Amino acid sequence: MTVDWISNRLKPYEASIFATIGKLAIEHGCVNFGQGFPDFDGPGMVKEAARSAISEALNQYAPLAGALPLRQALAQKYQQHGLDYDVNSEITVTNGATEAMYASIMAICNPGDEIVVFEPTYDTYNPIIEMCGGTPVPVRLHPPAFAFDPDELAQAFSKKTRAIIVNSPHNPTGRVFNRPELQIIRDLCVTHNAIAITDEVYEHLTFHEHEHIPLATLDNMRERTITISSSAKTFSLTGWKIGYALAPAEATEGIRRLHQFAAFAVATPLQMGIAHGIERIHTLLPGLVNRLARKRTTMCNRLEDMGFNVFRPQGTFFILADISPLTDMDDISFVRFLIESSVKVATIPVSVFYQDQATAPKNYIRFCFAKKTSTIDKGLMQMKALRSLL
Numbered sequence: 001m002t003v004d005w006i007s008n009r010l011k012p013y014e015a016s017i018f019a020t021i022g023k024l025a026i027e028h029g030c031v032n033f034g035q036g037f038p039d040f041d042g043p044g045m046v047k048e049a050a051r052s053a054i055s056e057a058l059n060q061y062a063p064l065a066g067a068l069p070l071r072q073a074l075a076q077k078y079q080q081h082g083l084d085y086d087v088n089s090e091i092t093v094t095n096g097a098t099e100a101m102y103a104s105i106m107a108i109c110n111p112g113d114e115i116v117v118f119e120p121t122y123d124t125y126n127p128i129i130e131m132c133g134g135t136p137v138p139v140r141l142h143p144p145a146f147a148f149d150p151d152e153l154a155q156a157f158s159k160k161t162r163a164i165i166v167n168s169p170h171n172p173t174g175r176v177f178n179r180p181e182l183q184i185i186r187d188l189c190v191t192h193n194a195i196a197i198t199d200e201v202y203e204h205l206t207f208h209e210h211e212h213i214p215l216a217t218l219d220n221m222r223e224r225t226i227t228i229s230s231s232a233k234t235f236s237l238t239g240w241k242i243g244y245a246l247a248p249a250e251a252t253e254g255i256r257r258l259h260q261f262a263a264f265a266v267a268t269p270l271q272m273g274i275a276h277g278i279e280r281i282h283t284l285l286p287g288l289v290n291r292l293a294r295k296r297t298t299m300c301n302r303l304e305d306m307g308f309n310v311f312r313p314q315g316t317f318f319i320l321a322d323i324s325p326l327t328d329m330d331d332i333s334f335v336r337f338l339i340e341s342s343v344k345v346a347t348i349p350v351s352v353f354y355q356d357q358a359t360a361p362k363n364y365i366r367f368c369f370a371k372k373t374s375t376i377d378k379g380l381m382q383m384k385a386l387r388s389l390l
């Protein structure tokens with residue numbers, strides 16, 4: 001008899017779209033605009049601070065809550081938003097925002113609970129909710145502006161609503177929720193006594209007039225919000241996996257109960273490096289954001305020249321391109337075609353971020369523009385052949 005290795009809990013979940021496309025991109029020698037990671041390096045001074053920590057023998061377990069200098073740096077960072085978090089009881093360092101989200105949902109979600117999510121939905125939220133016995137309730141961000149309908153959002157809330165997950169700046173659309181939108185979310189949370197879990201990993205990557213507003217700064221929200229972010233995108237160090245959750249002490253207690261079993265602690269020297277970076281964030285960030293803003297404009301313009309309809313992102317480092325002016329193919333077929341034809345460019349199909357495939361839009365693909373100019377030029381040059389191939 002063969003062994004049935006995969007538990008029933010995990011049977012429904014296959015390899016993530018990012019892993020699948022990443023593998024195909026390597027197999028076919030593609031320029032990779034798929035998985036969201038920069039192909040340029042993070043800041044030297046942050047790397048140097050981590051190297052110093054290793055040299056200074058800071059190589060044993062960090063405290064479960066996280067290295068103190070990092071928790072102190074985070075407390076100071078949030079004070080700039082007028083938010084006071086206690087270093088000992090309200091801040092937890094995790095293995096990336098991914099673990100923070102896992103721990104937060106596990107901490108608050110009981111079987112039968114409903115959790116409202118915006119759709120398209122970043123891939124980790126729904127599986128975790130489902131594994132807790134909860135139900136994700138999707139509310140769509142409608143193209144072309146990728147805004148939610150306030151009535152649809154209100155209808156998604158019920159007696160069963162335990163929480164809402166708010167990812168802004170939003171992956172994959174590039175939307176940054178504005179204050180009136182956040183106010184609507186706030187009012188529903190307060191009325192329904194619901195928790196907000198925010199995913200703010202792109203908090204610093206916003207363009208032009210668009211500004212990230214932490215939901216916890218709205219009236220009466222600090223006491224019902226778990227704020228999650230990570231150093232991955234802010235410092236172009238996705239491989240370091242330093243994330244964190246800031247939440248009221250009781251919520252933090254739940255998050256740490258899960259964290260103690262899932263990971264217990266996070267790499268000490270890397271936490272020291274990120275603490276150093278967060279203390280100097282205002283000198284490190286403007287250069288990165290300006291460079292990304294230029295890449296955003298270049299890539300949007302050139303994709304438009306090729307005939308795509310492009311949503312100019314307000315934040316993140318992703319561009320959603322509507323493929324319908326160019327092809328009748330659906331997004332998954334088109335992504336496969338771009339990889340397997342002579343174009344050799346990898347992107348992410350967006351329909352995979354929807355629950356109901358029958359009604360999901362099938363005409364959007366996502367490009368990551370956190371790439372060197374040479375990578376962008378090469379990929380876009382290869383795409384020029386597209387029209388003649390379609």
Ligand code: PMP
Binds near residue numbers: 232
């Ligand atoms: N949330 C969103 C919306 C993301 O795009 C990502 C990818 N960086 C994550 C969470 C995961 O972040 P981390 O790498 O810190 O786990």
Ligand code: GLN
Binds near residue numbers: 018
């Ligand atoms: N956040 C990255 C993206 O959206 C993917 C990270 C991962 O592979 N889980 O592309």
